[in-house]
Amino acid sequence: MSNTASETYRSEYAEQIARLTDLRDRRIEQAFATVPRENFLPPPPWTAISVGIATRTSDVAGIYDNVLVAIDRKRGINNGEPALHAAWLDEVCPQAGETVIHVGAGLGYYTAILASLVEPHGCVEAYEYEADLAAQASQNLRAYSHVKVHGESAFGRPLPKADVIYVNAGVMAPDVEWLKALKPGGRLIFPWQPHEGWGPAIMVRRLEGGFSATPLMTVGFISCSGTEDEHASKSLPNEADLASVRSIWPTSERLPDETAVAVYDQVWFSSGVVGS
Numbered sequence: 001m002s003n004t005a006s007e008t009y010r011s012e013y014a015e016q017i018a019r020l021t022d023l024r025d026r027r028i029e030q031a032f033a034t035v036p037r038e039n040f041l042p043p044p045p046w047t048a049i050s051v052g053i054a055t056r057t058s059d060v061a062g063i064y065d066n067v068l069v070a071i072d073r074k075r076g077i078n079n080g081e082p083a084l085h086a087a088w089l090d091e092v093c094p095q096a097g098e099t100v101i102h103v104g105a106g107l108g109y110y111t112a113i114l115a116s117l118v119e120p121h122g123c124v125e126a127y128e129y130e131a132d133l134a135a136q137a138s139q140n141l142r143a144y145s146h147v148k149v150h151g152e153s154a155f156g157r158p159l160p161k162a163d164v165i166y167v168n169a170g171v172m173a174p175d176v177e178w179l180k181a182l183k184p185g186g187r188l189i190f191p192w193q194p195h196e197g198w199g200p201a202i203m204v205r206r207l208e209g210g211f212s213a214t215p216l217m218t219v220g221f222i223s224c225s226g227t228e229d230e231h232a233s234k235s236l237p238n239e240a241d242l243a244s245v246r247s248i249w250p251t252s253e254r255l256p257d258e259t260a261v262a263v264y265d266q267v268w269f270s271s272g273v274v275g276s
Contacts, residue, residue, distance in 0.1 A: 006036065006060060013064035020066060020083040021090060028089050031116040032082065037063050040109035040140050041079060042071060071107055079109055080168065091203050092164045092187040097121040101181065103154040104168035108137035114166060115144045122146060127154035162186060173264035176250050182206040191219050194262060200242050210274040213248045237262045244271040
């Protein structure tokens with residue numbers, strides 16, 4: 001296939017993703033049009049997955065659609081749905097010169113997208129727990145000098161200070177170190193999955209008085225490897241509880257009160273707004 005044909009597919013794909021998500025930041029569309037998805041996948045034939053239906057294809061056109069593409073079906077690891085990621089990127093809005101931590105980098109496709117958005121002078125610290133994926137991601141991202149791949153868990157360890165933390169693996173509760181790593185004005189997005197396999201994406205912002213938290217769409221991600229399970233100290237939050245979340249607090253900074261929706265060892269979710 002010629003480079004021109006591949007570029008045409010990417011351009012049409014990026015336009016499709018922009019329409020599906022009603023993008024505000026058009027730089028994201030340009031990133032999707034620029035980064036070759038096939039460079040961050042296993043060799044063809046690929047397995048594209050849409051609404052639960054898997055289709056095998058060796059035609060690169062088949063991966064330039066709003067589909068998951070399998071990385072390892074036995075382990076349940078996929079290159080995620082582009083429209084979902086575009087929506088998340090639009091929320092966290094990485095800017096030129098910022099530092100991003102990418103948790104669950106896989107083979108590096110969305111790491112490369114993030115890297116494009118923080119150019120020039122920004123950097124991406126990518127964490128991938130699965131050793132084989134981390135090694136391949138390092139190779140795939142070798143042209144991105146401002147990306148560093150860490151073949152380890154991003155859970156339970158101090159992290160570099162960051163403007164954006166972008167988490168692509170489900171957690172029962174976010175690591176308190178993620179909150180500590182956020183710079184003032186920093187943004188964290190992660191799949192909160194207090195119920196097995198599903199829950200809301202949560203958008204966190206570090207404000208002067210604490211950490212605001214906004215539930216977004218319901219998602220289902222593979223669980224974050226290398227985490228320590230934390231069990232809520234009361235019954236699991238129901239859907240109304242999940243929708244009511246407005247802030248998140250480290251227990252070391254503020255003890256749970258009557259606004260608590262879910263309480264974990266080191267963090268708790270509240271229906272109260274920051275500053276109340």
